[in-house]
Every structure is written in structure tokens, then in C-alpha cells.
Amino acid sequence: SEASGSDAFQPLLLITIITVQRRNDFHYVLQVASHFHRLLQKCGARCRSHRVLLCNVEADPSSHQDVRLLSSFFPMVSRGRTGGNPDPSLNQFEKEKQDYVFCLEQSLLVYSPEYILLVEDDAVPEEEIFSVLQHLFSARFSKPYLRNALYFKLYHPERLQRYFNPEPMRILEWLGLGMFLGPVLTCAYCRAAGRAGPSWCLVAFFALYSMALSELVGRHYGLELRRLHPALYNVVPASECCTPAMLFPAASARRASGYL
Known part of the structure; x- marks a missing residue:
């Protein structure tokens, strides 16, 4: 019809x-x-x-x-x-x-x-x-x-959803993820290890670690959280x-x- x-x-x-x-x-x-x-x-x-x-x-x-x-x-x-x-x-x-x-x-x-x-x-x-x-x-x-x-x-x-992509906003999002998770993971590590306080080297390490891990695992898996x-x-x-x-x-x- x-x-x-x-x-x-x-x-x-x-x-x-x-x-x-x-x-x-x-x-x-x-x-x-x-x-x-x-x-x-x-x-x-x-x-x-x-x-x-x-x-x-x-x-x-x-x-x-x-x-x-x-x-x-x-x-x-x-x-x-x-x-x-x-x-x-x-x-x-x-x-x-x-x-x-x-x-x-x-x-x-x-x-x-x-x-x-x-x-x-x-x-x-x-x-x-x-x-x-x-x-x-x-x-x-x-x-x-x-x-x-x-x-x-x-x-x-x-x-095309990974961070290594020609879209500039994607890189800013990746950096923002590292800047957020770096201090969070550092504080968690210092509390678990009984250290007095964080150091900038430790913050930088966890920031780079979280950025590398998110790229290896795949950004699209993190985006699945949107479905909540x-x-x-x-x-x-x-x-x-x-x-x-x-x-x-x-x-x-x-x-x-x-x-x-």
C-alpha cells in the first residue's frame, strides 16, 4: 500500500x-x-x-x-x-x-x-x-x-570513538579524565598505603596510567554508562x-x- x-x-x-x-x-x-x-x-x-x-x-x-x-x-x-x-x-x-x-x-x-x-x-x-x-x-x-x-x-x-582521533574535543576529554582520576587514585593509594600525603609525581603517574588504561580498554565501553x-x-x-x-x-x- x-x-x-x-x-x-x-x-x-x-x-x-x-x-x-x-x-x-x-x-x-x-x-x-x-x-x-x-x-x-x-x-x-x-x-x-x-x-x-x-x-x-x-x-x-x-x-x-x-x-x-x-x-x-x-x-x-x-x-x-x-x-x-x-x-x-x-x-x-x-x-x-x-x-x-x-x-x-x-x-x-x-x-x-x-x-x-x-x-x-x-x-x-x-x-x-x-x-x-x-x-x-x-x-x-x-x-x-x-x-x-x-x-x-x-x-x-x-x-572512531577512541581518544586517538582527529576531533580536538576528544583529546580535551581524555586530558580531563586524567586530571580527574589522577588525584582520586592518588588519594586512594595514599590512604591504602598509609602515606602522609600525595606528591605531584604520584598524581602525574596515576593520571597517565588512567589515560593509558582508558585508551587500551576502549572509550566506547565507558560510554555505555550513558544508558543508565x-x-x-x-x-x-x-x-x-x-x-x-x-x-x-x-x-x-x-x-x-x-x-x-
Whole structure:
């Protein structure tokens, strides 16, 4: 079934899953759609203003078997193709960009939501996604420095989350960790060893030790502590990498589609 733009309901959040046909044994979009459906059911009344939209960008939309199954449960839009064969001069990146713009524009046209979460069909949501988004909507997005943001990335690969990274704020965070844990570990050591007081050499040693240990263990493991409460999540400047899950305010979605 095709989504209709006549629906007067305006959701707070529209989750648009952009999908293409993959190997038959993967069924990525089935997994992602079922996860979102389960989490929305679990969320209950707080998520009644959320909707899911499937965006089928397969060259032959009717060949996407998984979407045909899901079309009985979720509204769907398809990117129709004129002519039999795709343009051979169109490279993969340009095609993906055009598909992305199509899904963004259709999301605005069909539902006109306040926010669009554009998700690729292999991006499985975490259990706490809706509680975190609710906190962002109510407490964070009203801040002046976030009011005109173009988009918010909800995913960053683990390999790029280490401290040895070209992002300057990451180095400052690493130094801050050492400056905090160095004195704390020194005081704990002096108390356990019965020493009279700390020395700067000992503070420096424990600071460097904690910094080295955090890098060896992996910064991303420490970031897992954020899952204890939505307020522990942080909003930082986005890097260039990776777009599996992107959150757009409606006005920003219009700007982004114009830029692309």
C-alpha cells in the first residue's frame, strides 16, 4: 500500500526506514521494522505521536519482497523509475544521495512531522532510543546553540570513538579524565598505603596510567554508562562519517534537501 498525504495527523516523530533489496537471507528491514514496532508498543502513551514510514528505493520497487510483506503493517512510499534500466552514468554515491533526498521529501510531504528520524534498513535501534529522544525533544533542543542545527547523528562507529582521533574535543576529554582520576587514585593509594600525603609525581603517574588504561580498554565501553539515564547522553559537533540514523527537525529537513 502507498502512503497517502491526506492524513491530517501530524506526528511529533516520523521514523522513515530507507530500504533496498538485499540478499534474500538477510531480511534487514524486517528486523529493523519489527524492533521499532516492538519499542513503540513498549513505550506506550509517550510514543502515540510517533509513526513509521517505509521508503522503498529499489530500482524495481515490486521486487522488494520484504517491503511487500511489511506494507500490510506500515505505510510505504516507493521511488518509481521511468524506463527499464537505471542510468549507467549515475555512480553509487549519487544514487544514494538522490534516494536519501527522495525519502526526506516524501516524509515531509506525506506526514509533515515535527521531526524525521531517517534510518537505513540495517540500523537496529537500541532499547532506550525513545526515552533518549524524548529527553532531547523536551530538554536539549530548546537550547540556543541547538535550535538551528541541520541534523543530529545517532550513530558513530566504535573504531572512531577512541581518544586517538582527529576531533580536538576528544583529546580535551581524555586530558580531563586524567586530571580527574589522577588525584582520586592518588588519594586512594595514599590512604591504602598509609602515606602522609600525595606528591605531584604520584598524581602525574596515576593520571597517565588512567589515560593509558582508558585508551587500551576502549572509550566506547565507558560510554555505555550513558544508558543508565537519558540525561547522561551528550550532544557534540558531528563528524563527517556515517549516516545510518539521522534526526532532522522539519525545517532543517527542508534545508538539507535543498543543499543536496
